[in-house]
Amino acid sequence: MTVHHPQTPQFFLTSPSACPYLPGRAERKVFTHLVGDRAPGLLDLLSQGGFRRSQNIAYRPACERCRACVSVRILVDEFEPARSMRRILSKNSDLVARMAAPSPTSEQYSLFRRYIDHRHATGGMAEMSVLDYAMMVEDSQVDTRLIEYRVKGPDSRFTQSSDGELLAVALSDVMADGMSMVYSFFEPSQDQRSLGTFMILDHIERTKKLGLNYLYLGYWVEGSKKMAYKIRFQPQEHLTPKGWERYSG
Known part of the structure; x- marks a missing residue:
């Protein structure tokens, strides 16, 4: 027995x-x-x-x-943004990011719904209610943070009350060896900003500042257009049957 x-x-x-x-x-x-x-x-x-x-x-x-499905993590200490990524950082220099405990708001949910309806209308999250969204944010037994990305207000350096429109949100875990991006979403009408890439670049810097080694991006699937963007962030490691190995594709 x-x-x-x-x-x-x-x-x-x-x-x-x-x-x-x-x-x-x-x-x-x-x-x-x-x-x-x-x-x-x-x-x-x-x-x-x-x-x-x-x-x-x-x-x-x-x-x-x-x-x-292959697990992917970025080696943040060795990462150097490509020229195109530096342009994305410049495009979004008017944004301010605030990291806090995970707390859902109606403003976040409205942005979430616009993102899902525009990008994943037939996906598994299409039917998520405001209560489902709140559970996604709050139901965590680990060290989870929520990061809001807003247009800078005139006094953003001094007070959050002057921050402007909410353009993106990331839900992320802080672990012993790195940060893990659990879920992120952004304003679909702002395609020119490449907000998905911008949030990953921001997380790389946050991971470095925390003194951690890796940013976990979840799964990469070769041949899936949805996952192709993850390969752009080099150097990175993939989990293989032999363990984590540097990817050189």
């Missing part, structure tokens, strides 16, 4: 469902719950094995015949 210690995490396997990245394929995930005082340490350990967090769940792909 197998006896489970009460502090030992139990893992579960989902039923097959349509793959959101590669047409005609099915996906399965293995997952466990992140609860209690041990949740931060468990997330640190599982992240080394390619797990991601969603609310109080840690998960990773466990597809039977496919290994297309």
Whole structure:
């Protein structure tokens, strides 16, 4: 008879469902719950094995015949922005970023809905209500931060009350060896700003300032247009059967 210690995490396997990245394929995930005082340490350990967090769940792909999803992390101390990335930083020099505890607002949800309706109207998050959004933000047992990106007001250096329009939001975890971008969204009418890239660049700098080594970007899927942007941030490591290895593609 197998006896489970009460502090030992139990893992579960989902039923097959349509793959959101590669047409005609099915996906399965293995997952466990992140609860209690041990949740931060468990997330640190599982992240080394390619797990991601969603609310109080840690998960990773466990597809039977496919290994297309590859965990990616940026080596922040070695990162140097390309010329195109420096232009994006310049375009967004009129923004101010505020990092705080994860607290949902109606303004965030309105931006979230515009983003989802414009970019992912047929995706799994299309039906998320304001309550679902609040749970996504607040339901965390680890060190989670919410970063708002707003147009600078005349007194943004001194007071948040003068900050202008909300253009982007990132929900991120701080772990023992790095930051992990859990979910981010932005104003879809501001394509010229490349806000998705800008938030990753901002997170690279935040990770450096925290004295941490890696920025975890989740999964890269070769052949998926949705994931192609992640390869632009070099140098980076990919999780392989031999462990984390520098990617040189």
